[in-house]
Amino acid sequence: MNAEIAQLVSLQELDLEIDKIDNEIKQEQEALDERIKKLAEKEAYINTLTEQIDVLEKERRTLEDEMADKMAHVKDRQSKMMQVQTGREQTALLKEIEDAKKSAKESEDRIVELMEKIENLSNEATEEKNLLKGEKKLVSEETEKVRKAIEKINKGKKEKTAVRDKQATEINSRLIKKYNTLRKHRNGLAVVNVNDGVCQGCFMSLPPQQFNILLRGDQMLDCPTCQRMIYYKELETAEQ
Numbered sequence: 001m002n003a004e005i006a007q008l009v010s011l012q013e014l015d016l017e018i019d020k021i022d023n024e025i026k027q028e029q030e031a032l033d034e035r036i037k038k039l040a041e042k043e044a045y046i047n048t049l050t051e052q053i054d055v056l057e058k059e060r061r062t063l064e065d066e067m068a069d070k071m072a073h074v075k076d077r078q079s080k081m082m083q084v085q086t087g088r089e090q091t092a093l094l095k096e097i098e099d100a101k102k103s104a105k106e107s108e109d110r111i112v113e114l115m116e117k118i119e120n121l122s123n124e125a126t127e128e129k130n131l132l133k134g135e136k137k138l139v140s141e142e143t144e145k146v147r148k149a150i151e152k153i154n155k156g157k158k159e160k161t162a163v164r165d166k167q168a169t170e171i172n173s174r175l176i177k178k179y180n181t182l183r184k185h186r187n188g189l190a191v192v193n194v195n196d197g198v199c200q201g202c203f204m205s206l207p208p209q210q211f212n213i214l215l216r217g218d219q220m221l222d223c224p225t226c227q228r229m230i231y232y233k234e235l236e237t238a239e240q
């Protein structure tokens with residue numbers, strides 16, 4: 001294998017290892033982000049509960065005011081009873097009192113209903129708040145754990161990247177440019193072996209003519225299907 005191929009193959013091995021590290025970091029972070037997102041969702045739910053309670057409380061207060069007015073009205077009409085002269089006036093007054101009492105009773109029933117709802121919602125809100133508090137504590141511990149894990153992974157990455165960058169400077173810049181472009185567009189894999197005439201990047205067969213050229217010598221070609229840089233190395237040797 002010529003030196004250029006060997007350099008590229010070695011560089012790619014390092015890059016793939018670094019990609020793996022990046023992926024590990026991403027996974028750690030994503031799992032944590034998911035939990036933080038769940039916390040925010042719970043918090044939002046508690047807010048909607050609180051809003052519902054506020055709306056119901058407001059309605060309850062309005063009804064209580066109305067009820068007080070109605071009862072005052074009943075009292076007022078009752079005191080008027082002493083002054084009425086005729087039976088007709090008395091009947092009308094009595095009806096007015098009855099209507100006001102009935103209306104006050106309806107408000108009272110609705111108030112009781114509202115209070116039950118408010119109590120249920122308040123209980124739920126309290127329960128959710130307690131759960132949130134526990135979950136927040138867990139997530140904060142988890143955040144610290146993930147931060148440490150990422151720190152450790154990053155340290156390994158830094159060491160690898162330093163080796164990688166040093167190797168990269170030793171490679172022809174035109175080749176590096178091509179290598180970087182291929183990595184970007186070909187899922188991180190720029191240089192691949194050809195095994196049994198099959199490109200190990202796209203798993204398409206090479207035209208026999210081209211494979212023969214590869215077999216013959218120490219050179220790199222481009223895969224006609226995926227454009228990756230291809231070389232030939234016997235598999236036994238490659239696996240050593």
Ligand SMILES: [Zn+2]
Pocket residue numbers: 199200201202203204223224225226227228
């Ligand atoms: Zn290919």
